[in-house]
Amino acid sequence: MSLYIDKIxxxxxxxxxxxxxxxVIGFRKGSVPMMNEPCFIQKPQEVHQLVWDSNCGINLAxxxxxxxxKIAVVAKGCDSRNIVNHIVENKIKREKLVIIGxxxxxxxxxxxxxxxxxxxxxxxTEDGDIILVTSxxxxxxxxxxxxxxxxxxLCIHRNPVIYDELVGDLIEEQTGIDRYAEVRRVEAMSPQEKWQYFEDLLSPCIRCYACRNACPLCYCPTCFVDESRPQWVGKSQDPIDTRTFHFLRAYHCAGRCTDCGACERACPVGIKVRQFTSKLNRDCLEMFGWEAGLTLDQRPPLDTYKPNDPNDFIK
Amino acid sequence: MNLMEHMGIEPGRLQFSWISSAESTKFVETVKSVTQAVKAIGPNTTYKKNPVKVA
Amino acid sequence: MSEWEPKIVSFLCNWCSYGAADLAGVGRMEYPPNIRIIRIPCTGRMSPKFFLAALREGADGVWVSG
Incomplete structure (x- = not known):
């Protein structure tokens, strides 16, 4: 993977x-190990700062x-899908972008x-598939x-879906993995068990909104958590408020989430926030046959109507 | 809606229906069935913010 | 309090179910008094914020009807 860096x-x-x-938006070495940070390069003599290794989990979209x-952006598989999302949602113009896949x-x-x-x-440090940790x-x-x-x-879209330049050969995608085992495990529980499971999952949440800030989908000018008139979500660490926040955050990502893991990576207390979005992702796949950010030519399922959209929840 | 149930809200607490403005009979029917379903589930004790306690 | 009665917050579309409710009233039909109607301009106005707020404030059920 580090061979890519010269090409980048x-x-x-x-x-x-x-x-x-x-x-050029890319990564540079962070001040602590395993924490590469995004960087914005504007002069050719600054490009030596750029790095690429297995710590570039932040989503640059x-x-x-x-x-x-006009921007060139370094994009791995999930970043490129989020860039597609951005283009579809008119947040950036394709002509303004050079995507370095x-x-x-x-x-x-x-x-x-x-x-x-x-x-x-x-x-x-790393050497191919070996990670060397010094402690x-x-x-x-x-x-x-x-x-x-x-x-x-669990990723099945490791190669970028759109790109102008490619820094290495496309790699083989993973096949035959069960991406939604965790979702099914929770689904099998009774309502009380589910309630308790999410209660335990969310109890450490400190409402720092790092998951929201790391997420490329979260770009509302005023986030619902900051609205105060009317106030939809209380700002305290009341368990119900916390749950409402996570619930609404996940709903905003329905049909858009690319499972890039930026939210989970950003969480300072290690909550598995992907629990919410992966359920929505699976529902989207099952009900609309949709995976976010794969194509520029199709509107996402939640902003189109099709006569065969599932509607059996309506009496 | 699926996520609501996924997170442990009882199925039936949240209901959807489609009634035309001419269908008053269907309206009455639906009110009855919704009320019955919610009665069967019982009071909402989980997803409810407790009033702030003032000392 | 003799028996528990649920409180159901109902979000009704102005043009569909709200009209049906009106018609039910004009026709003097009887239905359970447990629903509390909130008129919305269209079911498209519905947002997850609304029913979460309703439940949080103590509703026992939420009914959305277009």
């Missing part, structure tokens, strides 16, 4: 030099909303790795497949 730098430099873009300048083999779960060690982690002066080798983010392990 070279492409970024070329695009900036010949003036076809004003800015988030930074494109309503941008007017990166075939992705998944991002590593920083929380999982941190949980494996007692001491703080000093450095994380308290000792080096440990881990298989990348064992420490993938949950959504990456």
């Amino acid at each position: 730098k070279e492409t970024a430099e070329r695009l900036l030099k010949d003036g076809s873009v004003d800015m 988030n930074y494109l909303t309503d941008r007017k300048e 990166v075939p992705c083999t998944g991002m590593i779960d920083k929380r999982k790795i941190a949980g494996m060690f007692d001491k703080p982690i000093d450095a994380v 308290a002066g000792k080096e440990t080798r881990l298989n990348k497949t064992d420490v993938l983010q949950e959504n990456c392990a």
